[in-house]
Amino acid sequence: MAIKNLFAVRNTAEQKEEALPKEDKEQIRITYYQSGFAASTKASGKPIVLQACLQNLFASFEDQCRRQELEQEKLKQPYKEEQERLRTELRKLETGLSIFEEKDLQNNQHIEKLHKDMIDVKHDPEKYGVEADKRPKAQFYIGLLVLLPITLYLLVFYVSASYSAFFKEFTIDALVAAIFDKDAFTNAFNDSWLEGILVTTIPFVFMGLGYVIHMMQKGRGILNYLKLTALLLVTFAFDALLAYAIEQKIYDFNKTLTDPPYDLSIALFEAQFWMIIFAGFVVYIIWGLVFDFIMKEYENLDKIKVFIQNKKEEIKNLQRVKEEMGEKLSEFRNQIIEVKGKIAEIQSKINGFIFPIKEYLLYHTQYKEGWFQAIMTEIALPSNKKEELLQSCEDMADLHLKEMKLTDNDFQHLVYSKN
Known part of the structure; x- marks a missing residue:
């Protein structure tokens, strides 16, 4: 109950200010230490009880993180900025795609016209400025x-x-x-x-x-x-x-x-x-x-034959341009799909919540320190038994972190996406 009250105090403070004062943070750490000490004393430092306490601690911390909207907005701000940058890049890619699609359409229309000219010139050569006699001269x-x-x-x-x-x-x-x-x-x-x-x-x-x-x-x-x-x-x-x-x-x-x-x-x-x-x-x-x-x-x-041959050469050149255009279009479409995927991925993170790993590990350590201190001072056991009990509790605390996937120290935050 003391931990929950502290979270309530912390939530209220964060609605008024962006960060807690140093003395409030120090008070929270002391409270975690005291809670661990009290729980260990009541449970005689049993590792199985420590496991349950740590799970409750994690669930309580996670629930409070979900409710801290201002803190979540602050943590999500870098993702929103990245998403906005990707949206700007997406608009540029879509503009480039539309330009190349327009060019490709014009190229296809030109090729179709050339094919039509090759057929029509045989029936009406004068229409295309070809002064040709179909009979041998x-x-x-x-x-x-x-x-x-x-x-x-x-x-x-x-x-x-x-x-x-x-x-x-x-x-x-x-x-x-x-x-x-x-x-x-x-x-x-x-x-x-x-x-x-x-x-x-x-x-x-x-x-x-x-x-x-x-x-x-x-x-x-x-x-x-x-x-x-x-x-x-x-x-x-x-x-x-x-x-x-x-x-x-x-x-x-x-x-x-x-x-x-x-x-x-x-x-x-x-x-x-x-x-x-x-x-x-x-x-x-x-x-x-x-x-x-x-x-x-x-x-x-046979000037008609020369005319058709010239049109065929022109079509061949346009086909080469069409292939190059197709590669560009494919490249733009792939990039657009990739950027849209990144935007959707970031949006799922924004829709979810961000779990501050470093902060939780600090409180986790304080709680564990209180638990261990109670074993050393409040529980009457031989020295060798205390050492065994402390090691068992240490192993149980490490197992808890592994189960929660909190052992990677390279990450500041853990993002829970909302799919």
């Missing part, structure tokens, strides 16, 4: 028909011209076929397979130059035009060297002792020299122009 096939025989001509010309310039030995019979030698291909392979490969691949070198010129025409700028001019000059120079080599062989075969050595001044005035150049270089220019025209027609042959 005659210009492309006409150009292709023209390009094929020109390609065959260049193959024959450069095989024959390169063979005559590099490997052919001129005779009286060979002068008739100085430029176009019908046996150039077979004679080259008969002489050596390396000769055959060389004269066969030379035409493809010129065609490769023509393809490079076509690709470079797509570029812009002075440097690009200078490169194109350089390629044309290189092609012309190679044709001129072939013509010069062939004409030199013919001139050396026909010259007399009085004729001067063959040089560029003589070549420039030889009609056959220019015939060889024009038969190769001019036809090569024509081949390049036709090839360039065909490639441009091919690119324009």
Whole structure:
């Protein structure tokens, strides 16, 4: 009854002030000591009675803690502050989630529109600014028909011209076929397979130059035009060297002792020299122009296909963005769930009550000290029996703390959540 009265005094004091004066706290500790001393004297210090007394002490202290609203509010204040901080964080996360959800919705709508455009463009290409004819263009096939025989001509010309310039030995019979030698291909392979490969691949070198010129025409700028001019000059120079080599062989075969050595001044005035150049270089220019025209027609042959391909690339990029957005959304949702869980956990603590462990342990120690002091002074037992009784009471007090889960000294308070 004395302990309960003290709690009543303590409760009234805390309603008026935030903390008890030091003298009141000292009086409470003395009262716990006296209560332990009196109870031990009446029970002859029996451990089983001590266990019941400690349980009653704990229940009484717990009940009083529940009723001390001001003290509970003070103890719960850190949890409320933490809960408010988490709610602020939750609002930020929910705002971020809504922003990313809006972006994800817009991204999905854009993807759906692109799919719709890919279907509609086949029925109404002009709606999407695509000037396309679904039927193949005659210009492309006409150009292709023209390009094929020109390609065959260049193959024959450069095989024959390169063979005559590099490997052919001129005779009286060979002068008739100085430029176009019908046996150039077979004679080259008969002489050596390396000769055959060389004269066969030379035409493809010129065609490769023509393809490079076509690709470079797509570029812009002075440097690009200078490169194109350089390629044309290189092609012309190679044709001129072939013509010069062939004409030199013919001139050396026909010259007399009085004729001067063959040089560029003589070549420039030889009609056959220019015939060889024009038969190769001019036809090569024509081949390049036709090839360039065909490639441009091919690119324009199906603009709908190009339009759809561009849309597919755009969709692919948006799908990549969608995956990244999905990861962000998942991260935000997980964080929101985690924060909500923490808020709910803290709310359950706020709804419950906080048990001040350190304070109870102080009173528990005072009560136990009074109990032990009574055994030592008021109970008549031999010394060895007193020691055994004290140890039994100590073990019973420790067991009580373990049962109440009050043995962890790292915690200031024990929170009883209300679920």
